[in-house]
Amino acid sequence: MRAGEGVIAAADAANRDPEVFADPDRLSPERPANHHVAFGFGVHQCLGQQLARLELQIAYPALLRRFPRMKLATDIAQLRFRDEMPVYGVDTLPVTW
Ligand code: HEM
Structure with a gap:
């Protein structure tokens, strides 16, 4: 690293430290x-x-209470993951219930 150069730390890598x-x-x-x-x-x-913590603690249990038999409606290999963005996720998540 040279003087004046910047550093961008990838916090996600820290969460993956084995x-x-x-x-x-x-x-x-x-x-x-x-x-x-x-x-x-x-x-x-x-x-x-x-x-965010409250939303996750409230939303996931509510979703599973409302749709207890919810499951993936496609093969997991068919899902398209957003790996080109800093925030990871899927483009669509087809489910049945
Ligand atoms: C699971 C959900 C969320 C995750 C994983 C997340 C993650 C993060 C991370 C990693 C940063 C730091 C970015 C940096 O270091 O520059 C950040 C900043 C921030 N987040 Fe979140 N976030 C979430 C939800 C939210 C929500 C719901 C809000 C507002 C309602 C929010 C508002 C902000 C704001 C305003 C900052 C900037 C803080 C600052 O620069 O001083 N985030 N978030």
């Missing part, structure tokens, strides 16, 4: 928080994180 998070590529909702940095860290830490 020395801190066992089996880091596995989605595990019951995983302990273990000081993750999904909401950033420091002065620019996410201002909406408490709202």
